[in-house]
Amino acid sequence: MPASTFHHGGSMSHHPNQFDLFKTRRFLPLFITQFFGAFNDNLLKNAVVVLINFHGMQLMGLAPELMIQLAAALFILPFFLFSATAGQLCEKYDKAAVARFVKRMEIAIMLVAAVGFWLHNGAILMSTIFLMGVHSTLFGPLKFSVLPQYLQPKELVGGNGLIEMGTFVSIILGQVAGTVLVNADPQRFSIIVTLLACALAGLAAARRMPPAPPSSAALAIDWNMARQTWAIIRQAKQSRPVWLSLLGISWFWFLGALYLSKLPTFASDVLGGDASVYTLLMTLFSLGVGLGSMLCEKLSGRKVELGLVPFGSLGLCLFGIDLYFATPAHAGSTLTWLSVLGNHAYWRLVADFTLIGVFGGFYIVPLYALVQSRAAPTFRSRAIAANNILNSLFMVVSAAFAAVLAANGVSIPHVLLIAALLNVVVALYIYSLLPEFLMRFLVWIATHTLYRIRHEGLEHIPEEGPCVLVCNHVSFMDALILAGAVRRPIRFVMDHNIFKVPLLNFIFHTARAIPIAPAKEDPQAKQRAFDAVAAALADGEVVCIFPEGKITYDGNINVFKAGIEEIVARTPVPVVPMALCGMWGSFFSRRYGAAMLCWPRRAWSKIALKAGQPVPASAVQAAGLQQQVAQLRGDWR
CATH class of the missing domain: 3.40.1130.10 (Glycerol-3-phosphate (1)-acyltransferase)
Structure with a gap:
């Protein structure tokens, strides 16, 4: 359904800025639904990691490090297995109805997780991480493919920016809450209540989402996951701009996974900080992405501005390289987040982490908006599903890449420097394949400076x-x-x-x-x-x-x-x-x-x-x- 014909939940009149979308039924319930879903994902995952790492939770005698890696793998695995099916379901059925089904599924998963926390049972909790991966796999194509149905074209960039901002804020809040609640409550009652309350809030919001009619109601679901996965990948490659945008988004998640996987040891081993320093760096990066995502609408003039993509990648390269030179030597004493912010020797480092996030937002939001605007409406959900598959693949490759460098004794600052330099090469390659990005960048720079x-x-x-x-x-x-x-x-x-x-x-x-x-x-x-x-x-x-x-x-x-x-x-x-x-x-x-x-x-x-x-x-x-x-x-x- 074209956005211009959509009238559910509020007027389609002009909105002065993206925050006015929060006043509309066609956006706010979706935002709340995805916010609480992402919050629960990260609350559950981080709580389990803390239980494994600091509270001795066991599973089949595995070492804590292996259990943590297994938890990460279990969450990513459903994206490989079920993304193609999820994309088909979002094409065939009303997306608001699919959202309500997914949120009911989340409540059931949280009930299972409650049993696992109450019994301190590693097997149950690890299974819920897998199930929440299934939940996220089903919801991912929905939240991005429904935006063009709910929003006008001029609202698409702003809506994507708010969704990205909400996602990254919920990630950091979920991770902090997972650590705090597990450590503060030995009986785990507070974490059980929080998980169930957020799942119920997500369902309540999903019930307020306006109808989003199927784009391909006659589609016959192919339950052969492998065959359909290759099918949607092949179909996504038929549109060169869409395919290269999917690769660009996946490259961002390659970099993001590399940064986030190295942050704990960067904070502790390189900076000599405690857990609060790791939380600070995570917060700076996440809030930076959120800020950059929200600024996209202002900088793009409320349209899909591909010129921001090279601008974003340029910032990722420059501040990623500067991060290496801004990293001070270990001072010997244990740092806290307050001592980092209070010492001017670390301000450049703080700025780099924040600006890497900001320019990451500039980079990724226009790419999502391009996929939504240029993918055929009857294929849009499956294009997002193809994106999720590629994202997962790139994140796995990122983990393997980091492991190989670590095995060869490459220091963490050097790993992050290599990632920034690789970004230069990848950016030049993508823009040589699709010069429209570079052309729009030159136009944007010329007209805005x-x-x-x-x-x-x-x-x-x-x-x-x-x-x-x-x-x-x-x-x-x-x-x-x-x-x-x-x-x-x-x-x-x-x-x-x-x-x-x-x-x-x-x-x-x-x-x-x-x-x-x-x-x-x-x-x-x-x-x-x-x-x-x-x-x-x-x-x-x-x-x-x-x-x-x-x-x-x-x-x-x-x-x-x-x-x-x-x-x-x-x-x-x-x-x-x-x-x-x-x-x-x-x-x-x-x-x-x-x-x-x-x-x-x-x-x-x-x-x-x-x-x-x-x-x-x-x-x-x-x-x-x-x-x-x-x-x-x-x-x-």
């Missing part, structure tokens, strides 16, 4: 279906500003000379811009351009042209040429008039002579991009569009 852009009327651009945008042409940056502001990808028709400008050529080529030449220069090139425009519109894309045919020399709008009339006559689509304001006099305009050859006179300038009401194809005239663009621009050139 050079200008302060005010948007007006961009809601007039249709959310789907073909249309043509027409805009005044003031500078060499015009196309980049439009590309950075408009939610949908744009096919630009531009002068072949501008298309060839160094660096900009990479952006225009990657964005599949359409170069055009005047008929007197190259009539065949002009005809090819018009054919490409017709094909793009037939495919439902957005095309933008600058009808003046050239960048202004005096700041005034030149006469609009009749090419726009020819385009619309051939493919009748609505035309949206747009105006750029404030670009005259910029480094990329011709106000002070040849563009980009004069010394820049200003930075971070205030500019505006305005859009008017769409003009139906039957009413399109070049002169009329020119008048509308001039009215939108006004006197602000």
Whole structure:
């Protein structure tokens, strides 16, 4: 069901920021459901680890270290076994109904866990860790694939950011609670009550989730887990952006698993800290991811901004490398979290851990939003299931990688440095395979560092279906500003000379811009351009042209040429008039002579991009569009 037709639990009106989603029934119950589920996951796992490590809980005579590794393996195993099935169930059935089923299952698991805690029985508790892995496997595809049904496209990044923030906050709270409750209550009564209360709260929230109709009700469930696992992996690979995004997300979990697995010994052996230092580092990383996830909406302009992905990976590389150099030598005395925060020698380390989390949020949220927006609705849940399978695989490889380095005597700081350097290599490889990420990064950097852009009327651009945008042409940056502001990808028709400008050529080529030449220069090139425009519109894309045919020399709008009339006559689509304001006099305009050859006179300038009401194809005239663009621009050139 398209988000624009969803009306359950509140109005679909414009929301000034992502936190307004908490006021809606279409988001808050989902958030609460996943928050308590993730909290219980980590409360249970960490409580069991503490019982094994500090309270002597046994299982078949295994050493404590082996039992802890077994617990981690038992939780991950269901993601390999049941993710494909979970994806199918979320496609075939109402996702809200699936959520209620999963939460009832969680209550039953917590009752079993209560018996295990009461009896101090390792076998029962280890089995509940496996069962909670099954619970998370079933809920994972649901929580991400339901977001496009509940939210508008402009809310998708903000919604994903809040989900990621909630997940990481619940992880740290669950881990802290697991340690505190086990140590504070020998009878384990408090942990039993907490687990059951959170499971009941999750069910209560799930019961408030609005209906989310199945995307593929006729789907026949294939219960052969191995066959279906390979099937969804193959299908996910058919969309190159989706597949590379899944690999990018999984790489983040490779890094995350490596950092988190090394944090305890980093805190104790490298820094000489007690358990509170480990908790502090975990908190800094988790809160950093949460903060970065929430900032994504602000930085992306409420759209899926792929430019944040290279920005995030750049931060992961830089602060991951700096972490190695910021790590002080063991002082000899035992550190506490207060002594870390109170000693300036550790502030750089604190900043690095926090910023690694922040840039991790910048990196991962747009990737999740891209998968949700570009995967076919009938395959979206299975795409998320494929992601969970890949995540689990990468986490297992991460554990094996860390074990090999440890066996060869590589110190923990060096392991973390190697991870950061590997991230550089992987990032370059992914962006070479999918240059759209790097192109969007360059557009995002250019439009967010050079200008302060005010948007007006961009809601007039249709959310789907073909249309043509027409805009005044003031500078060499015009196309980049439009590309950075408009939610949908744009096919630009531009002068072949501008298309060839160094660096900009990479952006225009990657964005599949359409170069055009005047008929007197190259009539065949002009005809090819018009054919490409017709094909793009037939495919439902957005095309933008600058009808003046050239960048202004005096700041005034030149006469609009009749090419726009020819385009619309051939493919009748609505035309949206747009105006750029404030670009005259910029480094990329011709106000002070040849563009980009004069010394820049200003930075971070205030500019505006305005859009008017769409003009139906039957009413399109070049002169009329020119008048509308001039009215939108006004006197602000």
